[in-house]
Amino acid sequence: MNDALDDHPHEVREFFGSRADGWDARFPDDGPAYAAGVAAMGLREGDRVLDAGCGTGRALPALRAAVGARGTVLGADLTPEMLTVAVREGRQRGTGLLLTDVSRLPLRDACLDAVFAAGLLSHLAEPSAGLAELARCVRPGGRLALFHPIGRRALAARKGRQITPDDLRAERNLRPVLAESGWDLVSYVDEDARYLALAVRRGEDGAPYGQV
Template sequence: MSEDHTRVQEFFGVRAADWDRKFPGDGPAFAAAVAAIGLRPGDRVLDAGCGTGRALPELRAAVGPSGTVLGADLTPEMLAEAAQAGRRAAGALLLADATRLPLRDGCLDAVFAAGLIAHLPDPQVSLRELARVVRSGGRLALFHPIGRAALAARQGRELTDDDMRAEHNLRPLLSASGWEPTSYADEEHRFLALAVRRP
């Protein structure tokens, strides 16, 4: 495992037990973001970097009992919290790295990723891997329950032009990774970038 992966596991591992309690009001933002993907009954969707699985019940509701919901995360403690919260009932939990998913090419209709992109050591490699497992015309949602400026303020840092999630940086990154960006919203109470898998 790389040093970057170890850092991510250490960061989230010690925070897993308190994660849901720390952000109790995020539910409506997650629900709205899942709704924006346009999932249909029977769809197959991955929550990449699912953490404690907060999106899994919403994803399950969107795809129905005939759909497939997977939650993948690099941190065992986060997946343990997801299971303890009963979210395994909404989707299968996988201990997996977003740069090497144990999934077939084109097997998914969509990927939902909350807060993932900021923690990727090589975003382009990971976005390409997400594109690999999504069928042509499938969808990607990059989400955060607060916008970039609010997140920077929460973390006590300045918002800079080199922020990877800034539209002028993210659009070319998505385009170079097999995705066609379709919408971008960076507001106080949400960040949501949507893209479609190119043929």
């Protein structure tokens, strides 16, 4: 791995660590969008789900409610300050929190039914490898939700930028990266009020597993 990739986790940790305490206050109205994103996954009672790059844990209560008392919810994040806020806000209840790089998860193969990932793609040093690591941990037929509470155009406008043709989150760019990482993209929504790409883990023989 080159030096730039070696440095990437440290840069991500530094960026979010300095912003953790005020993170939720910057986006106070995102709660309903997170709940709707989780609902769209079609989780069932008893499912095992990971919030990859969980940050301050805004999706954790909705995931916990979706899988019920028999389910398992894990939240993984690289930044200890973000996880500290999740605990302070009580979002860790009934949840296991992992301080780890989601590109190197300390989980066994095929142990999950689903992964929820909010805003994760743009923070992966190697998106294909990161998505493949998530696929490793999900059983064939399991689900992946790549989510953001606002769409690409609205997010770019918020940051004073333009959408570029090479944006990985664009459907035409995302679909082949998911496919080479073990996922089939089955649903894609990119509108001002929500970004949500849903994918299904391919079978062990590479065959599609159908729709979410």
